[in-house]
Amino acid sequence: MPDEHEFTVDLTPPMITLSSPDPNQTISVSQATFSFTAVDNLAKTMTCNITINGVVRDPLVSAQNNTLTPRTISGLVDGLHYWNVTCWDSAGKKNTSETRILNVSSPPTVVLNSPADNHFQSSTSIDLVYTPTDNTNISACILLLNGHENKTNSTVNNGVQNAFSLSGLASGAYNWTVWCNDTSGLSATASPVRKFTIDISNPAITLHDPGPGDTLYTKNVMFKYTASDDADPVLACTLTIDGSNVLTNIPSPDGEPVNRTVFIDNDGLHFWNVTCWDDAGNHNTSETRNFTTINPPDISLVSPSDNAIINYSRNVAFRYQPSDSDGLSGSKLIINGRFNKSNSTVLINRDSNYFY
Secondary structure (H helix, E strand, O other): OOOOOOOOOOOOOOEEEEEEOOOOEEEOOOOEEEEEEEEOOOOOEEEEEEEEOOEEEEEEEEEEOOEEEEEEEOOOOOEEEEEEEEEEOOOOOEEEOOOEEEEEOOOOEEEEEEOOOOEEEOOOOEEEEEEEEOOOOEEEEEEEEOOEEEEEEOOOOOOOOEEEEEOOOOOEEEEEEEEEEEOOOOEEEOOOOEEEEEOOOOOEEEEEEOOOOEEEOOOEEEEEEEEEOOOOOEEEEEEEEOOEEEEEEEEEEOOOEEEEEEEOOOOEEEEEEEEEEOOOOOEEEOOOEEEEEOOOOEEEEEEOOOOOOOOOOOOOOEEEEEEOOOOOOOOEEEEOOEEEEEOOOOOOOOOOEEEO
8 A cells, every 4th residue: 555645735924913012103212022923824833033124133033823922122222113024934935014113212321320429528629420321322421510511521431431520629519410412312311419518627626614724523524515517517526535535426416515424533633625527537626625623532331231220239340431533541430420430540442441
């Protein structure tokens, strides 16, 4: 019995229906999704090319029969783009869809890189760095300083960092942004606006308390001062007593009095001043003042305890702990408001002593 072979004669080319983008559609980005449906009377799968402006941009796309096929193509430059889809089936029959027009109108993007917003510095020179990006090319960029055109760059590098260099700036606050346009005439301005401050002056510091040469009869000494700056709203200050930084990074609002209380145990002559920094790194130290602290000894009664009941009449030991930064020279026992006796032995500072 002879072998039988089957073959198919396919004389019908595929039919292609374009779905998106719509005819004469305008988009503001540099990429688009091109969707189409290929239909064939026999083939389950077809091979298709997406052609834009006469150039195959997406070749050999596998399209299932009668199934929507979406394809995203990026890198579209500004202007009119003529596009269509060509498909062929397994029999080699080929067809091309209608041709549609897509208008790409994508403005540049502008990103401010540095300095960071609310930047402070003491130098009068600064580089303002930005990155413009466009799907064609950048024509020019303009620096807007405090809302006014300041400098123009006509040789912009697309997609990388560029910079406007400024020098000789006066002390004060500035805001800045950058406007760019591309070769198609589309433009954009970086947002939000950033701020920076040039501060070339040192803070000023006025000491209030203690006053020069004051004598204080307390161990809790209050220090009061006012720091001021021509640009910084809050300064960081350090309180120095007798050459040691006792308190650091004290938040000190511009022009407002600040007070801090410090426990000083040792009597005698003391020296103090205040050093402050602003956000630009400028710093200053106040005058140095002196004051004297004089304090009596501290005495802790140890035993007998308060309201103690003693059931013997002789040899009562009164234990107490005196302390003083300058040392101790003597002590007296007071009973019922009257002097009873003195301690003739050498007193032990910050330890137990006794009256018998």
